[in-house]
Amino acid sequence: MTTNDSWPRPFRPRLGARLGYLLHAGLAKNRLYARLATWLERRPRAYRAFTAAERVTKQELFGCRMCGQCALPATGYTCPMTCPKQLRNGPCGGVSPTGACEVHPELTCVWVVAIERAEAAGHGADLDMLHRPIDHRMRDQSSWVNYWQGRDDDLWTATPLAGRELGLTPVGER
Amino acid sequence: MSLREAFDAGRFAVTAEIGPPRGADPEAITRKAELLRGWVDAANVTDNQGAHVRMSSLAGSVLAMRAGVEPVMQLTCRDRNRIALQSDLISAGAVGIPNVLLLSGDHPRFGDHPDAAPVFDLDSTQLVRTARTLRDEGVLASGREIGTRPGWLVGAVENPFAPPRSFRARRLAKKVAAGAEFAQTQYVFDVEVFAAWMARLRDLGVTEGCKVLAGVGPIRSLRVMEFLRSGVPGIHVPDEVERRLRGVPADRVADEGVTMCVETIQRVAAIPGVAGVHVMAFGYERGVPGILERAGITPRPAVSMEGLGHAG
Numbered sequence: 001m002t003t004n005d006s007w008p009r010p011f012r013p014r015l016g017a018r019l020g021y022l023l024h025a026g027l028a029k030n031r032l033y034a035r036l037a038t039w040l041e042r043r044p045r046a047y048r049a050f051t052a053a054e055r056v057t058k059q060e061l062f063g064c065r066m067c068g069q070c071a072l073p074a075t076g077y078t079c080p081m082t083c084p085k086q087l088r089n090g091p092c093g094g095v096s097p098t099g100a101c102e103v104h105p106e107l108t109c110v111w112v113v114a115i116e117r118a119e120a121a122g123h124g125a126d127l128d129m130l131h132r133p134i135d136h137r138m139r140d141q142s143s144w145v146n147y148w149q150g151r152d153d154d155l156w157t158a159t160p161l162a163g164r165e166l167g168l169t170p171v172g173e174r
Numbered sequence: 175m176s177l178r179e180a181f182d183a184g185r186f187a188v189t190a191e192i193g194p195p196r197g198a199d200p201e202a203i204t205r206k207a208e209l210l211r212g213w214v215d216a217a218n219v220t221d222n223q224g225a226h227v228r229m230s231s232l233a234g235s236v237l238a239m240r241a242g243v244e245p246v247m248q249l250t251c252r253d254r255n256r257i258a259l260q261s262d263l264i265s266a267g268a269v270g271i272p273n274v275l276l277l278s279g280d281h282p283r284f285g286d287h288p289d290a291a292p293v294f295d296l297d298s299t300q301l302v303r304t305a306r307t308l309r310d311e312g313v314l315a316s317g318r319e320i321g322t323r324p325g326w327l328v329g330a331v332e333n334p335f336a337p338p339r340s341f342r343a344r345r346l347a348k349k350v351a352a353g354a355e356f357a358q359t360q361y362v363f364d365v366e367v368f369a370a371w372m373a374r375l376r377d378l379g380v381t382e383g384c385k386v387l388a389g390v391g392p393i394r395s396l397r398v399m400e401f402l403r404s405g406v407p408g409i410h411v412p413d414e415v416e417r418r419l420r421g422v423p424a425d426r427v428a429d430e431g432v433t434m435c436v437e438t439i440q441r442v443a444a445i446p447g448v449a450g451v452h453v454m455a456f457g458y459e460r461g462v463p464g465i466l467e468r469a470g471i472t473p474r475p476a477v478s479m480e481g482l483g484h485a486g
Contacts, residue, residue: 007292084281084283084292085251085252085278085279085281085292085294085297086294086297087278087294087297087298088297088300089297089298089299089300089345089348090299090341090344090345090348091336091337091338091341091345092278092408093278093331093332093333093336093360093407093408094280094281094333094336094407094408095336095337095338095407095408096336096337096407096408097336097337097410098337099337099338102281102284102407102408103281103283109337111338111341112337112338115338115340115341116338127341127344128344128347128348130299130303130348130351130352131297131299131300132300132303133256133295133296133300133304133315136295
Protein backbone atom coordinates (compact mmCIF):
# COMPACT_ATOMS: atom_id res chain seq x y z
CA MET A 1 0.00 0.00 0.00
CA THR A 2 1.52 3.29 -1.06
CA THR A 3 0.61 6.89 -0.52
CA ASN A 4 -2.28 8.27 -2.44
CA ASP A 5 -0.18 10.53 -4.66
CA SER A 6 -2.72 11.38 -7.35
CA TRP A 7 -3.87 15.01 -7.47
CA PRO A 8 -6.21 15.78 -4.60
CA ARG A 9 -9.97 15.46 -5.15
CA PRO A 10 -12.66 16.41 -2.63
CA PHE A 11 -13.46 13.43 -0.42
CA ARG A 12 -16.64 13.10 1.59
CA PRO A 13 -15.73 11.37 4.86
CA ARG A 14 -17.20 7.92 5.48
CA LEU A 15 -17.10 8.38 9.23
CA GLY A 16 -19.54 10.64 11.08
CA ALA A 17 -17.94 13.70 12.65
CA ARG A 18 -19.31 12.91 16.12
CA LEU A 19 -17.69 9.50 15.99
CA GLY A 20 -14.47 11.18 14.93
CA TYR A 21 -14.45 13.43 17.99
CA LEU A 22 -15.28 10.42 20.16
CA LEU A 23 -12.46 8.30 18.70
CA HIS A 24 -10.09 11.20 19.10
CA ALA A 25 -10.83 11.29 22.81
CA GLY A 26 -9.69 7.67 22.90
CA LEU A 27 -6.50 8.50 21.01
CA ALA A 28 -5.80 11.69 22.97
CA LYS A 29 -2.21 12.29 23.89
CA ASN A 30 -1.14 10.70 27.17
CA ARG A 31 2.02 9.22 28.61
CA LEU A 32 1.18 5.72 27.51
CA TYR A 33 0.73 6.76 23.89
CA ALA A 34 3.85 8.90 24.05
CA ARG A 35 5.81 5.83 25.17
CA LEU A 36 4.23 3.74 22.40
CA ALA A 37 5.24 6.44 19.89
CA THR A 38 8.81 6.47 21.15
CA TRP A 39 8.91 2.68 21.03
CA LEU A 40 7.59 2.66 17.45
CA GLU A 41 10.12 5.21 16.29
CA ARG A 42 12.96 3.01 17.53
CA ARG A 43 11.70 0.05 15.51
CA PRO A 44 11.51 0.79 11.77
CA ARG A 45 9.50 -2.35 10.91
CA ALA A 46 6.94 -1.76 13.64
CA TYR A 47 6.74 1.92 12.64
CA ARG A 48 6.15 0.95 9.00
CA ALA A 49 3.41 -1.51 9.97
CA PHE A 50 1.77 1.02 12.27
CA THR A 51 1.94 3.77 9.62
CA ALA A 52 0.50 1.41 7.00
CA ALA A 53 -2.44 0.64 9.31
CA GLU A 54 -3.01 4.37 9.87
CA ARG A 55 -2.82 4.99 6.12
CA VAL A 56 -5.30 2.27 5.21
CA THR A 57 -7.79 3.34 7.86
CA LYS A 58 -7.60 7.05 7.18
CA GLN A 59 -7.54 6.68 3.41
CA GLU A 60 -10.70 4.63 3.57
CA LEU A 61 -12.48 6.93 6.02
CA PHE A 62 -11.19 10.39 5.09
CA GLY A 63 -9.32 10.13 1.78
CA CYS A 64 -6.11 10.68 3.76
CA ARG A 65 -3.07 11.74 1.75
CA MET A 66 -0.54 11.16 4.54
CA CYS A 67 0.65 14.71 5.03
CA GLY A 68 1.77 13.51 8.47
CA GLN A 69 0.28 16.52 10.27
CA CYS A 70 -3.37 15.74 10.63
CA ALA A 71 -5.88 18.61 10.56
CA LEU A 72 -8.95 16.39 11.01
CA PRO A 73 -9.66 17.29 14.67
CA ALA A 74 -10.01 20.98 13.68
CA THR A 75 -11.97 20.53 10.44
CA GLY A 76 -15.04 18.52 11.42
CA TYR A 77 -13.09 15.37 10.49
CA THR A 78 -12.98 16.38 6.82
CA CYS A 79 -9.56 16.34 5.21
CA PRO A 80 -8.48 19.71 3.73
CA MET A 81 -5.65 18.01 1.86
CA THR A 82 -8.29 16.54 -0.47
CA CYS A 83 -9.09 20.11 -1.60
CA PRO A 84 -7.49 20.52 -5.07
CA LYS A 85 -5.78 23.65 -3.72
CA GLN A 86 -4.98 21.93 -0.40
CA LEU A 87 -6.29 24.98 1.47
CA ARG A 88 -6.00 24.52 5.23
CA ASN A 89 -7.80 27.72 6.26
CA GLY A 90 -11.20 27.50 4.62
CA PRO A 91 -12.83 27.40 1.19
CA CYS A 92 -11.61 29.36 -1.83
CA GLY A 93 -13.84 31.89 -3.55
CA GLY A 94 -14.65 29.58 -6.45
CA VAL A 95 -17.23 27.38 -4.72
CA SER A 96 -20.30 27.15 -6.99
CA PRO A 97 -23.73 28.32 -5.80
CA THR A 98 -24.65 24.69 -5.17
CA GLY A 99 -21.55 24.15 -3.02
CA ALA A 100 -19.63 22.27 -5.69
CA CYS A 101 -15.85 22.33 -6.00
CA GLU A 102 -14.60 24.68 -8.71
CA VAL A 103 -12.10 22.12 -10.00
CA HIS A 104 -14.36 19.04 -9.75
CA PRO A 105 -17.89 20.37 -10.25
CA GLU A 106 -19.34 16.89 -9.74
CA LEU A 107 -18.06 16.86 -6.13
CA THR A 108 -18.97 18.97 -3.10
CA CYS A 109 -16.31 21.37 -1.80
CA VAL A 110 -14.52 19.74 1.15
CA TRP A 111 -14.83 22.95 3.15
CA VAL A 112 -18.59 23.10 2.62
CA VAL A 113 -18.71 19.56 4.03
CA ALA A 114 -16.23 20.40 6.82
CA ILE A 115 -18.20 23.41 8.01
CA GLU A 116 -21.50 21.50 7.97
CA ARG A 117 -20.01 18.62 9.92
CA ALA A 118 -18.15 20.75 12.47
CA GLU A 119 -21.18 22.93 13.12
CA ALA A 120 -23.57 19.99 13.41
CA ALA A 121 -21.23 18.43 15.99
CA GLY A 122 -20.98 21.66 18.00
CA HIS A 123 -17.39 22.35 16.88
CA GLY A 124 -18.07 25.29 14.56
CA ALA A 125 -15.68 27.56 16.43
CA ASP A 126 -12.75 25.33 15.43
CA LEU A 127 -13.01 26.76 11.93
CA ASP A 128 -11.78 30.16 13.11
CA MET A 129 -8.37 28.71 13.94
CA LEU A 130 -5.38 29.68 11.83
CA HIS A 131 -3.54 26.71 10.37
CA ARG A 132 0.15 27.10 9.79
CA PRO A 133 1.82 25.89 6.57
CA ILE A 134 2.54 22.19 6.54
CA ASP A 135 6.05 20.76 6.75
CA HIS A 136 6.57 18.71 3.60
CA ARG A 137 9.31 16.68 5.28
CA MET A 138 6.60 15.00 7.37
CA ARG A 139 4.87 13.50 4.35
CA ASP A 140 4.31 9.74 4.72
CA GLN A 141 4.98 9.85 8.44
CA SER A 142 2.46 8.65 10.99
CA SER A 143 0.49 11.69 12.13
CA TRP A 144 -0.61 9.75 15.22
CA VAL A 145 2.99 9.22 16.27
CA ASN A 146 3.78 12.86 15.52
CA TYR A 147 0.77 13.95 17.55
CA TRP A 148 1.62 11.73 20.52
CA GLN A 149 5.17 13.07 20.39
CA GLY A 150 3.81 16.63 20.59
CA ARG A 151 5.26 17.63 17.21
CA ASP A 152 2.08 19.20 15.88
CA ASP A 153 1.14 21.23 18.95
CA ASP A 154 1.34 24.43 16.91
CA LEU A 155 -0.43 23.15 13.78
CA TRP A 156 -3.27 25.56 14.41
CA THR A 157 -3.72 28.53 16.70
CA ALA A 158 -6.68 30.43 18.05
CA THR A 159 -7.72 33.34 15.87
CA PRO A 160 -7.99 36.55 17.83
CA LEU A 161 -11.37 37.15 16.22
CA ALA A 162 -12.60 39.63 18.76
CA GLY A 163 -9.25 40.62 20.17
CA ARG A 164 -7.86 41.75 16.83
CA GLU A 165 -4.32 41.60 18.11
CA LEU A 166 -1.97 39.84 15.77
CA GLY A 167 -0.12 37.74 18.30
CA LEU A 168 -0.90 34.09 17.74
CA THR A 169 -0.77 31.90 20.78
CA PRO A 170 -0.68 28.13 20.60
CA VAL A 171 -3.86 26.50 21.77
CA GLY A 172 -1.98 23.64 23.38
CA GLU A 173 -3.80 20.44 24.18
CA ARG A 174 -6.39 19.29 21.73
CA MET B 175 -2.27 60.42 -3.11
CA SER B 176 -1.51 56.81 -2.43
CA LEU B 177 -3.87 54.05 -1.38
CA ARG B 178 -2.31 54.09 2.06
CA GLU B 179 -2.89 57.84 2.35
CA ALA B 180 -6.49 57.46 1.22
CA PHE B 181 -7.02 54.84 3.92
CA ASP B 182 -5.28 56.95 6.56
CA ALA B 183 -7.29 60.03 5.59
CA GLY B 184 -10.52 58.03 5.64
CA ARG B 185 -11.21 59.10 2.07
CA PHE B 186 -13.30 56.85 -0.19
CA ALA B 187 -10.67 54.80 -2.00
CA VAL B 188 -10.79 53.70 -5.61
CA THR B 189 -8.79 50.91 -7.18
CA ALA B 190 -9.04 49.47 -10.66
CA GLU B 191 -7.40 46.65 -12.52
CA ILE B 192 -4.67 46.40 -15.13
CA GLY B 193 -4.31 43.00 -16.76
CA PRO B 194 -0.78 42.54 -18.12
CA PRO B 195 -0.46 41.53 -21.79
CA ARG B 196 0.33 38.14 -23.27
CA GLY B 197 3.59 39.38 -24.69
CA ALA B 198 6.51 41.63 -23.91
CA ASP B 199 5.00 44.95 -24.96
CA PRO B 200 5.41 47.45 -22.10
CA GLU B 201 3.07 49.88 -23.87
CA ALA B 202 0.13 47.58 -23.13
CA ILE B 203 0.50 48.49 -19.45
CA THR B 204 1.29 52.14 -20.10
CA ARG B 205 -1.83 52.59 -22.26
CA LYS B 206 -4.15 51.19 -19.58
CA ALA B 207 -2.35 53.12 -16.85
CA GLU B 208 -2.81 56.38 -18.74
CA LEU B 209 -6.55 55.82 -18.96
CA LEU B 210 -6.74 55.35 -15.19
CA ARG B 211 -4.16 57.88 -14.02
CA GLY B 212 -5.63 60.59 -11.84
CA TRP B 213 -8.87 58.65 -11.31
CA VAL B 214 -7.76 55.81 -9.06
CA ASP B 215 -5.66 55.60 -5.92
CA ALA B 216 -4.09 52.41 -7.19
CA ALA B 217 -4.57 49.69 -9.77
CA ASN B 218 -4.24 45.96 -9.27
CA VAL B 219 -1.80 44.29 -11.60
CA THR B 220 -3.04 40.74 -11.96
CA ASP B 221 -0.89 37.62 -11.59
CA ASN B 222 -1.42 35.37 -14.60
CA GLN B 223 -5.14 35.89 -14.19
CA GLY B 224 -7.33 32.87 -14.73
CA ALA B 225 -4.15 30.75 -14.86
CA HIS B 226 -3.33 32.19 -18.30
CA VAL B 227 0.30 33.09 -18.93
CA ARG B 228 0.90 36.85 -19.01
CA MET B 229 3.66 39.30 -18.21
CA SER B 230 4.38 38.95 -14.48
CA SER B 231 2.60 41.14 -11.98
CA LEU B 232 5.99 42.27 -10.68
CA ALA B 233 7.10 43.62 -14.07
CA GLY B 234 3.61 44.97 -14.74
CA SER B 235 3.65 46.79 -11.40
CA VAL B 236 6.98 48.44 -12.20
CA LEU B 237 5.64 49.56 -15.58
CA ALA B 238 2.48 50.92 -13.97
CA MET B 239 4.56 52.93 -11.49
CA ARG B 240 6.62 54.36 -14.34
CA ALA B 241 3.37 55.41 -16.00
CA GLY B 242 2.28 57.23 -12.84
CA VAL B 243 -0.23 54.72 -11.46
CA GLU B 244 0.36 53.19 -8.06
CA PRO B 245 0.19 49.39 -8.36
CA VAL B 246 -1.34 46.73 -6.15
CA MET B 247 0.76 43.71 -7.07
CA GLN B 248 -1.30 40.54 -7.04
CA LEU B 249 0.52 37.40 -5.97
CA THR B 250 -1.05 33.95 -6.02
CA CYS B 251 -0.13 30.67 -4.33
CA ARG B 252 -0.87 28.76 -7.53
CA ASP B 253 2.52 28.87 -9.20
CA ARG B 254 5.09 29.39 -6.46
CA ASN B 255 6.23 27.60 -3.36
CA ARG B 256 7.06 29.53 -0.18
CA ILE B 257 10.60 30.23 -1.37
CA ALA B 258 9.47 31.92 -4.58
CA LEU B 259 6.58 33.72 -2.86
CA GLN B 260 8.82 35.31 -0.27
CA SER B 261 11.40 36.15 -2.91
CA ASP B 262 8.77 37.98 -4.97
CA LEU B 263 7.50 39.80 -1.87
CA ILE B 264 11.02 40.98 -1.08
CA SER B 265 11.52 42.00 -4.72
CA ALA B 266 8.29 43.99 -4.64
CA GLY B 267 9.62 45.83 -1.61
CA ALA B 268 12.96 46.47 -3.28
CA VAL B 269 11.45 48.15 -6.34
CA GLY B 270 9.08 50.19 -4.19
CA ILE B 271 5.75 48.54 -4.97
CA PRO B 272 3.51 50.02 -2.26
CA ASN B 273 0.76 47.37 -2.07
CA VAL B 274 0.47 43.62 -2.50
CA LEU B 275 -2.69 41.54 -2.78
CA LEU B 276 -2.31 37.92 -1.76
CA LEU B 277 -4.61 35.23 -3.12
CA SER B 278 -4.90 31.47 -3.57
CA GLY B 279 -5.32 31.83 -7.33
CA ASP B 280 -7.43 30.08 -9.93
CA HIS B 281 -6.59 26.44 -10.44
CA PRO B 282 -4.46 25.74 -13.56
CA ARG B 283 -7.24 23.46 -14.76
CA PHE B 284 -9.02 26.54 -16.12
CA GLY B 285 -6.07 28.23 -17.74
CA ASP B 286 -4.11 27.93 -20.95
CA HIS B 287 -1.81 25.31 -19.40
CA PRO B 288 -4.16 22.79 -17.80
CA ASP B 289 -1.21 20.40 -17.90
CA ALA B 290 0.74 22.51 -15.37
CA ALA B 291 1.49 21.45 -11.79
CA PRO B 292 -0.68 23.29 -9.27
CA VAL B 293 1.66 24.36 -6.45
CA PHE B 294 -0.44 25.68 -3.54
CA ASP B 295 2.39 25.20 -1.06
CA LEU B 296 0.86 27.93 1.16
CA ASP B 297 -2.77 29.02 1.20
CA SER B 298 -3.76 32.67 0.97
CA THR B 299 -4.21 33.06 4.74
CA GLN B 300 -0.79 31.57 5.39
CA LEU B 301 0.72 33.83 2.73
CA VAL B 302 -0.83 36.89 4.38
CA ARG B 303 0.69 35.85 7.71
CA THR B 304 4.05 35.16 6.07
CA ALA B 305 4.01 38.61 4.44
CA ARG B 306 3.20 40.42 7.67
CA THR B 307 5.91 38.57 9.56
CA LEU B 308 8.36 39.41 6.78
CA ARG B 309 7.49 43.09 6.90
CA ASP B 310 6.88 43.67 10.61
CA GLU B 311 9.36 41.32 12.21
CA GLY B 312 11.85 41.09 9.35
CA VAL B 313 11.89 37.30 9.38
CA LEU B 314 11.16 34.64 6.80
CA ALA B 315 8.79 31.73 7.36
CA SER B 316 11.91 29.77 8.30
CA GLY B 317 12.61 32.21 11.12
CA ARG B 318 15.69 33.54 9.34
CA GLU B 319 16.15 37.30 9.46
CA ILE B 320 16.15 39.43 6.36
CA GLY B 321 18.05 42.67 5.85
CA THR B 322 16.03 45.66 4.73
CA ARG B 323 12.32 45.10 5.26
CA PRO B 324 9.75 45.68 2.53
CA GLY B 325 7.16 48.38 3.09
CA TRP B 326 4.05 47.35 1.17
CA LEU B 327 0.49 47.27 2.51
CA VAL B 328 -0.94 43.76 2.70
CA GLY B 329 -4.24 43.05 0.97
CA ALA B 330 -6.46 39.99 0.70
CA VAL B 331 -9.63 39.06 -1.13
CA GLU B 332 -12.96 37.53 -0.23
CA ASN B 333 -16.02 36.38 -2.11
CA PRO B 334 -19.10 37.22 -0.01
CA PHE B 335 -21.36 35.32 -2.41
CA ALA B 336 -19.86 31.84 -2.53
CA PRO B 337 -21.06 29.06 -0.24
CA PRO B 338 -20.87 28.55 2.63
CA ARG B 339 -22.12 32.13 2.92
CA SER B 340 -22.38 31.99 6.69
CA PHE B 341 -18.62 31.42 6.81
CA ARG B 342 -17.51 34.15 4.39
CA ALA B 343 -17.20 36.97 6.94
CA ARG B 344 -15.34 34.66 9.30
CA ARG B 345 -12.97 33.69 6.52
CA LEU B 346 -12.01 37.32 5.97
CA ALA B 347 -11.75 37.70 9.75
CA LYS B 348 -9.15 34.93 9.67
CA LYS B 349 -7.18 36.73 6.98
CA VAL B 350 -7.36 39.97 8.97
CA ALA B 351 -6.22 38.12 12.08
CA ALA B 352 -3.36 36.81 9.95
CA GLY B 353 -2.48 40.38 8.99
CA ALA B 354 -4.51 41.65 6.02
CA GLU B 355 -4.85 45.45 6.14
CA PHE B 356 -7.23 45.85 3.23
CA ALA B 357 -9.52 43.56 1.29
CA GLN B 358 -11.14 43.62 -2.11
CA THR B 359 -14.22 41.57 -2.89
CA GLN B 360 -15.48 39.59 -5.82
CA TYR B 361 -17.95 41.47 -8.09
CA VAL B 362 -20.91 42.80 -6.15
CA PHE B 363 -24.06 42.43 -8.24
CA ASP B 364 -26.29 41.51 -5.31
CA VAL B 365 -26.06 44.49 -2.95
CA GLU B 366 -28.34 42.95 -0.32
CA VAL B 367 -26.18 39.87 0.17
CA PHE B 368 -23.13 42.14 0.25
CA ALA B 369 -24.71 44.41 2.88
CA ALA B 370 -25.50 41.41 5.09
CA TRP B 371 -21.89 40.26 4.78
CA MET B 372 -20.66 43.75 5.70
CA ALA B 373 -22.93 43.75 8.76
CA ARG B 374 -21.38 40.49 9.87
CA LEU B 375 -17.88 41.93 9.32
CA ARG B 376 -18.77 44.90 11.52
CA ASP B 377 -20.07 42.55 14.23
CA LEU B 378 -16.80 40.64 14.14
CA GLY B 379 -14.83 43.89 14.39
CA VAL B 380 -13.16 43.18 11.05
CA THR B 381 -13.84 46.60 9.53
CA GLU B 382 -11.91 48.28 12.33
CA GLY B 383 -8.69 46.55 11.36
CA CYS B 384 -9.22 46.19 7.63
CA LYS B 385 -10.32 48.52 4.84
CA VAL B 386 -12.91 46.79 2.69
CA LEU B 387 -13.23 47.73 -0.98
CA ALA B 388 -16.32 46.44 -2.78
CA GLY B 389 -15.62 44.89 -6.17
CA VAL B 390 -17.76 46.38 -8.94
CA GLY B 391 -17.81 46.34 -12.70
CA PRO B 392 -20.07 46.97 -15.67
CA ILE B 393 -21.70 44.07 -17.54
CA ARG B 394 -21.70 45.53 -21.04
CA SER B 395 -23.28 42.72 -23.04
CA LEU B 396 -25.49 39.68 -22.61
CA ARG B 397 -22.58 37.55 -23.76
CA VAL B 398 -20.43 38.86 -20.90
CA MET B 399 -23.32 38.27 -18.49
CA GLU B 400 -23.57 34.65 -19.59
CA PHE B 401 -19.82 34.27 -19.28
CA LEU B 402 -19.81 35.68 -15.74
CA ARG B 403 -22.69 33.43 -14.80
CA SER B 404 -21.32 30.17 -16.08
CA GLY B 405 -17.72 30.64 -17.16
CA VAL B 406 -16.13 32.20 -14.07
CA PRO B 407 -16.09 30.36 -10.75
CA GLY B 408 -17.58 32.21 -7.81
CA ILE B 409 -19.50 35.05 -9.48
CA HIS B 410 -23.11 35.55 -8.47
CA VAL B 411 -25.30 37.40 -10.99
CA PRO B 412 -28.82 37.65 -9.55
CA ASP B 413 -31.92 37.28 -11.73
CA GLU B 414 -32.78 40.94 -11.22
CA VAL B 415 -29.60 41.94 -13.10
CA GLU B 416 -30.46 39.59 -15.94
CA ARG B 417 -34.02 40.99 -16.14
CA ARG B 418 -32.75 44.54 -16.40
CA LEU B 419 -30.18 43.76 -19.06
CA ARG B 420 -32.61 41.70 -21.12
CA GLY B 421 -35.27 44.35 -20.67
CA VAL B 422 -33.54 46.95 -22.84
CA PRO B 423 -32.99 47.00 -26.62
CA ALA B 424 -29.79 45.29 -27.75
CA ASP B 425 -28.06 48.58 -28.53
CA ARG B 426 -28.66 49.86 -25.02
CA VAL B 427 -27.39 46.86 -23.02
CA ALA B 428 -23.91 48.41 -22.64
CA ASP B 429 -25.35 51.69 -21.31
CA GLU B 430 -27.66 49.85 -18.96
CA GLY B 431 -24.75 47.78 -17.64
CA VAL B 432 -22.74 50.92 -16.98
CA THR B 433 -25.71 52.58 -15.28
CA MET B 434 -26.16 49.54 -13.04
CA CYS B 435 -22.47 49.69 -12.13
CA VAL B 436 -22.83 53.38 -11.20
CA GLU B 437 -25.85 52.56 -9.04
CA THR B 438 -24.00 49.72 -7.36
CA ILE B 439 -21.11 52.04 -6.47
CA GLN B 440 -23.52 54.52 -4.94
CA ARG B 441 -25.35 51.83 -2.99
CA VAL B 442 -22.25 50.12 -1.59
CA ALA B 443 -20.69 53.49 -0.70
CA ALA B 444 -23.62 54.06 1.66
CA ILE B 445 -22.98 50.83 3.59
CA PRO B 446 -21.13 51.44 6.86
CA GLY B 447 -17.61 50.02 6.81
CA VAL B 448 -17.13 50.18 3.05
CA ALA B 449 -13.84 52.02 2.52
CA GLY B 450 -13.98 52.22 -1.25
CA VAL B 451 -14.56 50.38 -4.50
CA HIS B 452 -12.46 48.16 -6.69
CA VAL B 453 -13.53 48.65 -10.31
CA MET B 454 -12.96 45.65 -12.56
CA ALA B 455 -13.71 46.70 -16.10
CA PHE B 456 -11.88 44.08 -18.19
CA GLY B 457 -10.99 45.74 -21.47
CA TYR B 458 -13.10 48.81 -20.70
CA GLU B 459 -10.51 50.83 -18.81
CA ARG B 460 -11.44 53.84 -20.95
CA GLY B 461 -14.88 53.79 -19.36
CA VAL B 462 -13.68 53.80 -15.75
CA PRO B 463 -13.37 57.60 -15.36
CA GLY B 464 -16.90 58.03 -16.75
CA ILE B 465 -18.33 55.44 -14.34
CA LEU B 466 -16.61 57.09 -11.38
CA GLU B 467 -17.68 60.56 -12.44
CA ARG B 468 -21.31 59.49 -12.79
CA ALA B 469 -21.10 57.83 -9.35
CA GLY B 470 -20.05 61.19 -7.92
CA ILE B 471 -16.44 60.21 -7.26
CA THR B 472 -14.04 63.02 -8.05
CA PRO B 473 -10.60 62.59 -9.61
CA ARG B 474 -7.83 61.73 -7.19
CA PRO B 475 -5.25 64.27 -6.07
CA ALA B 476 -2.03 64.05 -8.06
CA VAL B 477 -0.13 60.83 -7.52
CA SER B 478 3.27 61.30 -6.03
CA MET B 479 5.63 58.41 -6.48
CA GLU B 480 7.98 59.89 -3.90
CA GLY B 481 8.27 58.22 -0.60
CA LEU B 482 7.07 54.88 -1.87
CA GLY B 483 9.34 52.07 -0.96
CA HIS B 484 10.97 50.84 2.17
CA ALA B 485 9.31 51.22 5.53
CA GLY B 486 12.72 50.90 7.16
